[in-house]
Amino acid sequence: MIVVTGATGNVGRALVTRLVADGRAVRALTRAPETAGLPDKAEVVRFRPDDPAPLFTGATKLFLYVQGAGGRLPELLDAARTAGVRHVVLLSSGIVQEGADETHPIHVMHATAERQIRDSGLAWTFLRPNAFATNALQWAPQIRVGDTVRGVFAGMLTAPIHEDDIAAVAERALLDDGHEGAVHRLTGPAATTNTDQIAAIGQAVGRELTFVEVAPEEAAPLFPGTPPAFLQGLLKTFAATVGVPPEITTTVEEITGSPARTFGQWATDHAADFRP
Incomplete structure (x- = not known):
């Protein structure tokens, strides 16, 4: 069990x-x-x-x-x-x-x-x-009602990972020998900016979307319910990724035998989450 x-x-x-x-x-x-x-x-x-x-x-x-x-x-x-x-x-x-x-x-x-x-x-x-592709669901309410998405740090670079790729690694770690005492660092296969991600979601839903950058000091309404100290930590982390190539690993493929899915694939899988 x-x-x-x-x-x-x-x-x-x-x-x-x-x-x-x-x-x-x-x-x-x-x-x-x-x-x-x-x-x-x-x-x-x-x-x-x-x-x-x-x-x-x-x-x-x-x-x-x-x-x-x-x-x-x-x-x-x-x-x-x-x-x-x-x-x-x-x-x-x-x-x-x-x-x-x-x-x-x-x-x-x-x-x-x-x-x-x-x-x-x-x-x-x-x-x-590292970054979860599902973090992009924070933009879903805006995308359902319009073609403009407001967010922080348009140029922040991450390599978002599909949640099912994490689950696939977890499955193998639970079922296969040799994972005890191991630390597996997991990422998606490629770096994307927030602007790139909005474009990929637009392609998945058949619309042209635009990302509009919001200053960090005006970001609180975009993260409702997030404690101020926690939000400041997040914004600090986000700021540090702007223009900085993210860590990219091949761990998903090494453990599961299948390459990690791209953000575009994730957006296609979740297109219904962004439609009215």
């Missing part, structure tokens, strides 16, 4: 779908099973961080999404180990690397999780993706 936390998130949902298709026993944890919409053959269970022990009965492996741990990761890991889980695959972040700003909120969150997992006694694999 493989337990998947964050099962209704972009990566978790793709992973559950893959594992079920491969005939694996999957227990998908979510706070709202009644609206999860996961494959019928998945065992969909309500996530109860205050009573984690029953979540892991009969399980041997765990896919972990930090935000899906309910802020109680040590207790969750202890319950998993006690129940018989032996290997955890963590969806970490590419920001965790040598020379990184260790005060950045995203770094703090994921580096702390990695440390707690190392200390848990469980075998582990860390997936450290």
